[in-house]
Amino acid sequence: MPGVHGLLCDVMFMFAVTAAAVLAAQPAPTIDVYTMGSGDALFHRFGHAAICTIYPDNSSQSKCFNYGTTDFGSPPTELGWSFIRGRSPFWVSVWPVARMIDVYVDDDRSVWRQRIALAPEQARAVATKLEADAARFDGRGPEGSYAYHHFADNCTTRIRDILDDASGGVLSTESDESLGVSFRELGQQGLADITAVSVLAHVFVGRAADREVSEWDAMFLPRALRGSIEARFAASPELIHERLGPPPVTGGTSGVGWLWLFALATLAPTALAFAWRRGLRVALVVTGVMLSIIGAMVWSLSIVSEMPELRYNEALLVFWPTDWLIALANPTRRRTYARVRVGVLLAVAVGLAVGVVHQPLAVVLLIPLAPMLLIAWRPEGRRG
Structure with missing residues (x-):
């Protein structure tokens, strides 16, 4: 009123x-x-x-x-x-x-x-x-x-x-010179012993956290x-x-090892199905659903959040909520979809190399890239 x-x-x-x-x-x-x-x-x-x-x-x-x-x-x-x-x-x-x-x-x-x-x-x-x-x-x-x-x-x-x-x-006077560290790195220092937070931050925390920090910002x-x-x-x-207990946590895991394991988890079902020449449809369901869940979460956070660190996320290019379609499409359409995905992912990799993409997505890229490469260029003559 x-x-x-x-x-x-x-x-x-x-x-x-x-x-x-x-x-x-x-x-x-x-x-x-x-x-x-x-x-x-x-x-x-x-x-x-x-x-x-x-x-x-x-x-x-x-x-x-x-x-x-x-x-x-x-x-x-x-x-x-x-x-x-x-x-x-x-x-x-x-x-x-x-x-x-x-x-x-x-x-x-x-x-x-x-x-x-x-x-x-x-x-x-x-x-x-x-x-x-x-x-x-x-x-x-x-x-x-x-x-x-x-x-x-x-x-x-x-x-x-x-x-x-x-x-x-x-x-504020003369306090805008970069300290050579990002908000992401400073944030990780206080939570480095919580592995789940470190892993999730690689995917769900966007490019605003990778801006270099000045004395004023710090x-x-x-x-x-x-x-x-x-x-x-x-x-x-x-x-x-003075604190009497153990000193505060200032270091720990970066979570990168868990990202490698998850990349293997998304690749393994499809790779094994191709190798055994059976169960491909089930494998595609498992891989597609895993990737789609991550994509849905990344895209949903970007839509509902007003925080720049969650809204402007370059992982939107990496994870798509539509990856479940690989389990439903016929072999030709599945390969076409996978090739489009691979093309976008490789473009993100180039962006990382030239500095256009700022988030630390090198290992994150492998989570969808490995299975999509396999689907896009799998040998012909096997059941889809």
Whole structure:
């Protein structure tokens, strides 16, 4: 309803004006940024960050703002579906400083604090923005949250942007040079011990994840934000708590070995059927259904998701949901279809070689290429 929406905007504007007036009338706060290391849970793997306004003369007003709040207790299917669609609702929660620290210490996550040297008017600008965001993103209703994106809009990038705006670009100035690493590679570091994620990422995570990361981009990671704040604000991290458990995972399998096995699994039925000169129809059903399921999943994610990493996927050229047709078509049409598939796959391979295709699809290509080559140029005279 336009009237209700307009009233809500007016209320939020008045709140921001009132908050700004109150903040301007009192001493400027000290701004502390807390970064937390990895935890054991899946959603703790990449760390966390929070930002706090500290009033030494009035500790009751000191508080921390957490942009990484969502309903982690909701059913995994619901939370996972909203994440896949690019619509994960996140909001700002406000914590007493000591309580926030206790939560992460209890979770045995390393905690660092950095005190940011800002001019009084800059610190007030940060506090005003934090109060306004806490009022706007309160988790109540669809307009009370922002759409989380792991790389572009998360609990850490929000803090980065606020500090950069208030300081006149301290974090963004000359921060666009490539670090020689991609979002995909950085993402794999925190999940490398989860083989299934590594394997699935090769197929379902698209070319947006292969863009090279700049210093600015890298600040989606709390550890990178901590390093940039130290370098650009001369704010040395103070270790509040050091993790007592095993160190966080930073390496593991790439999943490529499993892709080779799956390529063998799609080739084996048809290859054996040709060799034995029997059971070809069943073999084609098995191979076609396996390839079609992958194709249907890749194409469906591209259609329903608003995340660039899932929508713009060069694997759409590799996996087609129509491969089940090889089991139904007559030999002539089957060979024609397979030759078309081989032609497209070889074009993707050329694209990889010349740098037009950016995703790491070299081994992925073999999954449909091997059986399609066999079907396209199998010896004549055997039953189809």
